[in-house]
Amino acid sequence: MATAALEFLPAPLRSFRLKTKQQELLLRVSTLALIYVLAFIVRLFSVLRYESMIHEFDPYFNYRTTLFLTENGYSEFWNWFDFESWYPLGRVVGGTLFPGLMVTAALLYRFLRALSFAVHIREVCVLTAPFFAANTTLVAYAFGREIWDSGAGIVAAALIAICPGYISRSVAGSYDNEGVAIFALLLTFYLFVRAVNTGSLAWSLASAFGYFYMVSAWGGYVFIINLLPLYVLVLLVTGRYSMRLYVAYNCMYVLGMLLAMQIRFVGFQHVQSGEHMAAMGVFFLLQVFFFLDWVKYMLNDARLFKSFLRITLTCAITVGTLALVVGTASGYISPWTGRFYSLLDPTYAKDHIPIIASVSEHQPTAWSSFMFDFQILLFLFPAGLYFCFKRLSDATIFIVMYGLTSMYFAGVMVRLILVAAPAVCLISAIAASATIKNLTTLIRTKSKSPQASSGKTTGSKAAAKGAVDQSLPFQHNAAIALLLGAFYLLSRYAIHCTWVTSEAYSSPSIVLAARGHNGGRVIFDDYREAYYWLRQNTPPDAKIMSWWDYGYQITAMGNRTVIVDNNTWNNTHIATVGRAMSSYEDEAYEIMQSLDVNYVLVVFGGVTGYSSDDINKFLWMVRIGGGVFPVIKEPDYLVNGEYRVDKGAAPKMLNCLMYKLCYYRFGELTTEYGKPPGYDRVRGVEIGNKDIKLEYLEEAFTTSNWIVRIYKVKPPKNRS
């Protein structure tokens, strides 16, 4: 039909008529190019609405380290000791971060500079995540083609380009490890599956390098190093093993482990930590397994082999269990750390590690979050699993395992929906692609049926075709209807994803927006106002005490030393700050003197209705402080188990440092028409203690909407 249309073209253009294969290639390449651009563009909402800036909290630390790297070079960066955070302890930055993201951004920056594009490093940092999201779509295409066929690959690329689960952590401005890590994760998995399919050492080497990139980028590499041995185990147990598996896993494990140990933060964990022992165990199991296989092949005698098998197996199992038991009991093999143990036992963090439990991203996932982040992929996922089970191969077994394990972990912790997103997109793409392919095949065969059924005297093939065609009379119409339905669902998915990205995942968190009375947009830029005040109005060696959430932002934008920050590596130090915030002013003053604090920064949302302020976080300060210092007791701050800030609040609550600092002079302010002065818009009550007097601190700065308040710590009096 296409060739018939081309007959109407003038003569010179007819030479451009493409063969079907070339047409298909052109379609595929142009679709992928459009998907690539789409993945990049859909993440740019906040850059267009506000400005090109770094969002949230953690990215500010990453930005600061990248800045340091580009200014001082790689050697200084690798050996950097930062004395501006965690005063007076300092932090060994070179040995406690994952350098992949910073090195990637620095390389991109150098490359662009070499091409004479005079970009600032901040622009490169802001746009790193969308760039790598676009690259992830290409890897998803390659992976889909490896598992199923190129049609599924294209659908997978399209799905993952706009999947909200992935967009949430890779918008422009979200300069965080996950933006690069998901690309590395999918690349490692793709290269490993390709290595298993081809049995080539070169592909295993490539997957080892992919694993190295993943280890350098994110702590979630533990997922890879546990999923791959599990996959190998499943293949061994189901009898689908082959020599290719041996080559792929061994090369990848040994080289990957060695490369991973080059990252200082990971160190020797691959041979000492309990989380990595599964990989080593499977490594030894593979050696024993294939050695026995080889001996069986050499002997060609069942009875002899049985006795040999018995001896070897007993030896191997004894040695293995002995090593494991001795290692675990002596403490040489460290047990699973709290971060990952809380994934296996979700109730562990709440009782033992309040810092992990307090992070909102670590809470179990509600169904609404799944629907919000996946929409139609939620029901395409089981359909895809069905298709995978129908055509089992090494690759489909892998993607099924990846999908099921990642969905389990996504159910335990909200932020792990990100890890599940590529698997869900790939499996859903298989379902979508296979269904649409079947439907279009039905439409096409129906149009050929008059010729097939006319030749009744021909062989059995034609008769069978005729029988199939005559079984469902409305097949053609039903197929068209189903196709229209499928396209409608996919278009709803695209609309949903765009809406979600625009409404929910594109806010910078550091700049707040609201609608004013007349419907116009009001921007609250209080955070940056406060940090720049700190930068310009405090002495360069001033120490700032605040809750750990704001640490990274204060060091990056305020350029001042902080007591605790988001790295949360020292629980006692954080508990000291929590204790200071929850004590009466004189006790807090002693603690602040011992830490050399010059300024205290609190966040208060009572005037604007901003609900993520320090008064709402206060109970966590009490819990974390009370976890280390038993003098702080949570019931002291509650009334009948209820958390209140009005007149009926507990006396300790009304007089603690945090309350005083947040509500100082607030009693004189009228926040809402018709309400008394001192009405807290977040808690919805009039505050209890309006007449606050500060003895050891004085107010230094309050931002224009009262969101950030900074207090100066007075030096001790000359006469005691």
Next chain:
Amino acid sequence: MPSATSDARVLIQSLSRAYAATPTNLKIIDLYVVFAVATALVQVAYMGLVGTFPFNSFLSGVLSCIGTAVLAVCLRIQVNKDNKEFKDLPPERAFADFVLCNLVLHLVIMNFLG
């Protein structure tokens, strides 16, 4: 346990008979593997004597031996004419992959040796 020892003797005899039939190039690779594993065992014994400090040097030494042994076994698998899966893989390509992986392995070891 006379049956056990005679069983073991028959086992060893039939194994050595079957092994003698393997081609020479595979025997050379096997010799290399045995040498690498022996070197690793010597290093572990030495570590038992003098302690684990510096651990990174010990690890890089042992893992270089284990790594090159494993890579040699992979090469043997790919070059062995009896393996039907690797029928259309030319042995030159297998050897080139082996050399490349060993090169990467030893570069990382050099960095890790301290």
